[in-house]
Amino acid sequence: MTAMAKQVEDFLDTSAPFDSLDSEQKLKLVKHTELVYLTADNVKELQKGKASLFLIQSGQFSVKDSDAPLRHLSEGDYFGYANIIEKRNFPLSITVDSPGLVYCFDALAVEPLLEISTIRHFFDGLSNNALQSHAIADSNSMWLYKGLLDAIEKGPVSVDAQTPITDAAQLMTSQKVSSLLVTEQEKLIGIITDRDLRSRVVAASLDTHLPVSQIMTANPAQIMGNRTLFDALALMTEKNIHHLPVIDHQTLVPLGMVTASDIIRHQRGNVLFIIGELSKAENLYELTRLSWQLPHYFSAHAKKAGDYDIAGKILSQATDIMTRKLIGFFQQANGKAPMMFAWLVYGSQAREDQTMGSDQDNGLLLAKQPNEAQAKYFSDMADYVCNGLAKCGIKLCDGNIMASNSKLRLSLDEALEEAKQWVKAPTKDAIMHFNIFLDVRCAAGDVGLFKQLQKQRAPLMQQNMFLAALTRNSNEISVPLSMFQKFVYEKGRKEKDVIDLKVRAVALINNIARIYALADGVTLPNTLARLDALSSRSQLSKRDAANLRDIWLFLNRLRWRHQLENKVTDNRVSVSSLSSIEKHQLKAAFKAIERTNQAMIMKFSGGVS
Amino acid sequence: MIRRWIKACFQAFTSKSKLKQRLREHDVYSTSFAAVDLELTSLNPLTTQITSVGYVSGKGGRIDLSSSGYHVINTTADLGQSPVIHGLTLDILKNGENLAETLCVLAPLLKRHILIFHNAKLDLVALNSAFKCCNVPPVEVVYIDTLKLALYQLNKQHQVLPSNSATLSVCRQRLDLPAFIEHNALDDALATLQLFYAQLTELGITKDDALDCLLHTGAVGRFKLGST
Numbered sequence: 001m002t003a004m005a006k007q008v009e010d011f012l013d014t015s016a017p018f019d020s021l022d023s024e025q026k027l028k029l030v031k032h033t034e035l036v037y038l039t040a041d042n043v044k045e046l047q048k049g050k051a052s053l054f055l056i057q058s059g060q061f062s063v064k065d066s067d068a069p070l071r072h073l074s075e076g077d078y079f080g081y082a083n084i085i086e087k088r089n090f091p092l093s094i095t096v097d098s099p100g101l102v103y104c105f106d107a108l109a110v111e112p113l114l115e116i117s118t119i120r121h122f123f124d125g126l127s128n129n130a131l132q133s134h135a136i137a138d139s140n141s142m143w144l145y146k147g148l149l150d151a152i153e154k155g156p157v158s159v160d161a162q163t164p165i166t167d168a169a170q171l172m173t174s175q176k177v178s179s180l181l182v183t184e185q186e187k188l189i190g191i192i193t194d195r196d197l198r199s200r201v202v203a204a205s206l207d208t209h210l211p212v213s214q215i216m217t218a219n220p221a222q223i224m225g226n227r228t229l230f231d232a233l234a235l236m237t238e239k240n241i242h243h244l245p246v247i248d249h250q251t252l253v254p255l256g257m258v259t260a261s262d263i264i265r266h267q268r269g270n271v272l273f274i275i276g277e278l279s280k281a282e283n284l285y286e287l288t289r290l291s292w293q294l295p296h297y298f299s300a301h302a303k304k305a306g307d308y309d310i311a312g313k314i315l316s317q318a319t320d321i322m323t324r325k326l327i328g329f330f331q332q333a334n335g336k337a338p339m340m341f342a343w344l345v346y347g348s349q350a351r352e353d354q355t356m357g358s359d360q361d362n363g364l365l366l367a368k369q370p371n372e373a374q375a376k377y378f379s380d381m382a383d384y385v386c387n388g389l390a391k392c393g394i395k396l397c398d399g400n401i402m403a404s405n406s407k408l409r410l411s412l413d414e415a416l417e418e419a420k421q422w423v424k425a426p427t428k429d430a431i432m433h434f435n436i437f438l439d440v441r442c443a444a445g446d447v448g449l450f451k452q453l454q455k456q457r458a459p460l461m462q463q464n465m466f467l468a469a470l471t472r473n474s475n476e477i478s479v480p481l482s483m484f485q486k487f488v489y490e491k492g493r494k495e496k497d498v499i500d501l502k503v504r505a506v507a508l509i510n511n512i513a514r515i516y517a518l519a520d521g522v523t524l525p526n527t528l529a530r531l532d533a534l535s536s537r538s539q540l541s542k543r544d545a546a547n548l549r550d551i552w553l554f555l556n557r558l559r560w561r562h563q564l565e566n567k568v569t570d571n572r573v574s575v576s577s578l579s580s581i582e583k584h585q586l587k588a589a590f591k592a593i594e595r596t597n598q599a600m601i602m603k604f605s606g607g608v609s
Numbered sequence: 610m611i612r613r614w615i616k617a618c619f620q621a622f623t624s625k626s627k628l629k630q631r632l633r634e635h636d637v638y639s640t641s642f643a644a645v646d647l648e649l650t651s652l653n654p655l656t657t658q659i660t661s662v663g664y665v666s667g668k669g670g671r672i673d674l675s676s677s678g679y680h681v682i683n684t685t686a687d688l689g690q691s692p693v694i695h696g697l698t699l700d701i702l703k704n705g706e707n708l709a710e711t712l713c714v715l716a717p718l719l720k721r722h723i724l725i726f727h728n729a730k731l732d733l734v735a736l737n738s739a740f741k742c743c744n745v746p747p748v749e750v751v752y753i754d755t756l757k758l759a760l761y762q763l764n765k766q767h768q769v770l771p772s773n774s775a776t777l778s779v780c781r782q783r784l785d786l787p788a789f790i791e792h793n794a795l796d797d798a799l800a801t802l803q804l805f806y807a808q809l810t811e812l813g814i815t816k817d818d819a820l821d822c823l824l825h826t827g828a829v830g831r832f833k834l835g836s837t
Binding site: 007045075 | 663665667669670671672673676678679795798803810816
């Protein structure tokens with residue numbers, strides 16, 4: 001009898017994809033497993049031994065197991081899978097950098113497991129170096145994509161087909177419903193609604209002792225319980241009906257009824273709804289009251305990965321609306337602006353990837369140099385708007401990148417002159433200072449003015465010297481992986497295993513997208529939009545761009561979930577809070593970012609960094 | 610009197626040289642080791658009883674996980690406070706196996722392998738009395754104690770040993786082996802075997818060395834289980 005030690009089981013349980021096996025499958029696998037304390041002394045035998053899949057539990061090794069270059073591996077990393085998947089015999093070469101424990105799963109025991117799609121997918125992903133992005137493909141979901149079972153609140157209210165009309169009407173009254181499910185042997189055969197009672201009974205003076213089957217709508221449109229609220233809405237709109245029975249997708253037993261009013265009620269729980277409300281606010285008090293509900297709405301309604309994808313965008317839109325509202329309130333009290341202006345937003349608000357902790361970064365662009373009175377007007381307006389935003393929960397910028405700072409209220413000419421200075425002397429300090437201004441969007445005021453600025457300064461920023469300087473600057477940050485592909489955690493924190501995903505990873509992707517966008521003359525500020533908009537002339541391949549997009553969405557999901565689950569506003573995600581597969585994904589994401597970043601440095605900085 | 614003393618000395622000497630001879634025949638990488646661990650009812654060698662046995666074997670730095678074995682013993686002894694440590698309560702033990710049968714399964718394993726214990730003394734005493742009590746034919750075993758190996762290394766570095774510096778977990782931690790949950794007999798056996806392999810590397814013992822190179826550490830011994 002083979003027993004399985006707890007530590008072996010625990011280790012498998014935390015190692016994707018084997019965490020998905022049941023205990024019988026695990027025991028079967030363990031029967032064909034050796035645990036090796038791999039040292040320089042016994043490594044040769046492993047290389048010569050039978051084909052196996054290897055999983056490192058501790059120690060550090062340099063491995064070449066396929067045509068891919070030498071890899072430095074440590075705990076949690078697999079090797080030897082290429083031989084098993086591709087059924088070939090690439091000689092394994094391992095150098096022991098620091099001895100440790102390695103699980104060797106016999107290929108014969110692993111092969112049957114590869115028939116399980118999740119496991120196959122995992123190792124295919126590893127060998128293609130791709131991000132494990134099974135959930136990312138369907139990212140366009142919204143709050144309406146809520147499961148129907150979550151949406152229907154009442155259990156089914158139903159009557160048998162033989163029930164007299166009077167009894168059915170009484171049941172509807174006592175249950176306070178406007179429709180009934182009519183069943184025969186528990187299967188749905190029809191529905192009756194208030195309207196049927198009105199038009200088919202009262203208007204026709206029908207005998208109310210007749211069975212409901214006489215007046216019901218037979219074979220009504222129906223929807224399975226595993227669909228979404230959105231599907232229900234689409235069907236109801238298509239058929240022009242207000243009541244839609246929901247039935248179990250396997251047993252076909254009715255589960256309840258979705259009504260038009262259910263959908264309206266859920267619409268109120270939609271973050272898009274609060275945006276609508278924001279734009280109706282009539283004064284600062286109403287605006288702040290609604291704004292403070294935003295975090296609550298996010299934590300109550302953002303449940304699925306797809307929700308996190310658009311959360312940043314919604315928050316940015318909300319901030320835009322607040323800004324426009326505040327400018328409107330100011331103009332109501334102080335009169336129209338004395339000249340054309342554009343309210344510019346920078347950084348995360350411009351990129352539309354704000355999170356709960358993002359502070360405000362904004363500035364003003366003026367049509368011409370203002371005189372003293374005009375300058376006073378804009379100064380007052382900026383103060384009012386910035387403080388107003390702070391009251392709405394968008395905190396003031398620590399770095400004073402706000403329109404209330406007189407240095408950020410520039411005329412068009414001044415702004416152009418400033419851009420020339422950036423391009424002329426892109427020193428490290430200067431880039432630190434102006435990097436944030438390169439992601440810019442006009443949130444309020446005259447968009448034409450802003451477009452003029454962009455058009456005039458775009459050619460400046462396409463200059464090679466400038467791009468080279470930006471690229472070198474981007475090289476200052478590296479992904480948090482050590483030489484041996486171990487996670488490098490933030491130092492000096494109370495929590496031992498946190499990584500600041502914004503600083504260490506998202507910012508890098510933003511840099512990459514920004515530099516390629518500048519080189520390509522793309523003026524959009526949003527990272528995903530930039531990656532999408534790159535022309536065929538761009539030096540970033542479509543595949544890399546698509547990969548970066550997936551990674552960006554993945555990282556964004558992790559930090560939104562971190563913020564909502566822990567009710568914090570930072571981006572320091574604890575690695576131990578991630579699932580085993582997420583850890584793998586995160587590592588793959590970091591590696592991919594690093595590769596793309598290095599490729600960019602080779603392209604733009606002339607290979608010198 | 611003197612004759613008897615000389616005889617004892619002689620016997621001790623020959624037994625030691627016999628052990629040395631035996632060890633010299635084994636090189637480190639082709640010897641089969643089996644790590645064995647017992648969970649006991651108390652730490653008193655006179656009264657302690659076995660509640661569970663775990664073992665796993667391997668050679669050349671490898672551990673064959675399919676050789677893992679674990680037996681819970683249906684003991685009637687007073688458990689005292691021991692369930693707090695090993696987690697085996699009366700209910701679990703009631704469904705356990707018969708001690709004599711388990712020892713019969715164990716005996717060939719003990720004979721064929723060089724045994725690895727962490728703190729051999731207590732486990733050997735407990736096994737010895739179990740062998741006697743169940744009338745199992747005596748078995749002579751050669752064992753290596755990872756606790757003694759650890760102490761040998763520690764004594765090189767410390768005049769006075771820090772307390773708790775030689776527990777299984779602490780020893781493993783020192784050699785960068787992963788943490789595990791202690792006090793399950795099989796887990797402890799597996800952890801001990803891993804520790805032993807790591808200790809061999811730490812001591813700089815290579816493939817071609819014979820096992821007698823461990824003799825000077827005082828961690829190797831011979832024991833006749835079930836003899837009076």
